[in-house]
Amino acid sequence: MPPIQTTIKCPSCGTPQPALLEQVIDVGRDPGSKTRLLQGRLNFFQCPGCGFQGMLASPLVYHDPLKELLLTFVPPELRLSPIEQEKILGGLTQQVLNALPPEQRKGYLLRPQAVLTAQGLMERVLEADGITKEMLEEQRAKSKLVRDLVDAEPDARPALIQEQDGRIDSDVLALIGAIARSAAGKEDKAFAEKVLKARDDVYRLSTAGKRAQTQKEEMDAAARDLEVLGREFNLDALVKLVSSAPSLDRVTALAALAWQVMDYAFFQRFTETLEKTVGSERERLTAIRDRALEEVQRVQQAMQSEMNLTAGVLQSILQAPDLDAAIEEHLPECSDLFFAVLEANLESARRNKQENAIQRLEEVKAKLLAALENSLPPELRFVRDLLGAENDEQAQKLLAERPAEVTDNFVAALRATVKDLEPTPQEPLAARMKRLLDLAEKQLAMAKFTGK
């Protein structure tokens, strides 16, 4: 449903401001709306007067036809009477119903479930995706642990790490790493230093941190080894490299990187070498071979099941009687790997001159690309068009030509993208996005000023 243009009172300074409100989130019609809700970008408002920013309180109806989910939410701070609530929610629910063809109007639509808080709404939506409250709570507990680790006094931190060692896992490490990367690009140098120090302490002192550090060092070392080998690659050199690995961790790293060349011939040659040895050397080489075999098989299996899944998706699309419906259904599964598989199929059909197959594959490809394009929220599509412009002048011209699309939501989307790029300020894209944001903000402010 299109957002409605309305006037609200800024929750902070009370000045009336124009704003766009989305009150019906219909995932069936606009898959991007769910993401906007979960990322807190839905009904995001920034007051041009006082700079306040946040989510506007508004009655919402959330509908996901695939999950048969119909939720309603009225923020308590709106202080609406039960009759007023009923009236507003009734109207919004009716919009959902009206948008559905009669055959899709099922029983769950008659029993909307009310949620009492904005957080409750997100929890219900995530729960339908199989993300339970317990998982969310665990995630929250981990975030809190990371905050505690960052905020701890430097002298007290080692003791805290020791005390919480059992709870510090790869998630916690990833989280603290992400905070450190994001802080590194920001103005607040003192904070960035504090996070960096915290991250180093956690890696240096926790069990999981030490383990990750070792694995990373082994990966780096394995990559260097293979690079040297790459200059004059042959089977004997690879066997020599793997058999002289200083640790089983290095063997795992080598296999993870070079699994494609660690084939039957490699293991055969390795076994020949092994059989010429005796005693502890033979034991050492056997352990290395077993570890390498295990890792290569693990990677191959993961690759294979990914390929099978992908090929299965392609087959079901190719055979679907209703191609458009099939594409819509499988769109979320169409990864880069999927397109690689599709291209490979096309390639083979062309080689074998299978005209029917070529035609069907081409049709699927064209429709998929168009559907992917359309699945982008309109704001992001506009951002992409702007990035496609040759230079800032062209971009400015595009902005001027499409004033109706330069909305608060659009500027909010741009701002979010600029924020995402903050950790990499040196990238040309980051600077470019920032200039686009400036241009768009200027144009929007101007439009508001002139009342257009």
Ligand SMILES: [Zn+2]
């Ligand atoms: Zn304000």
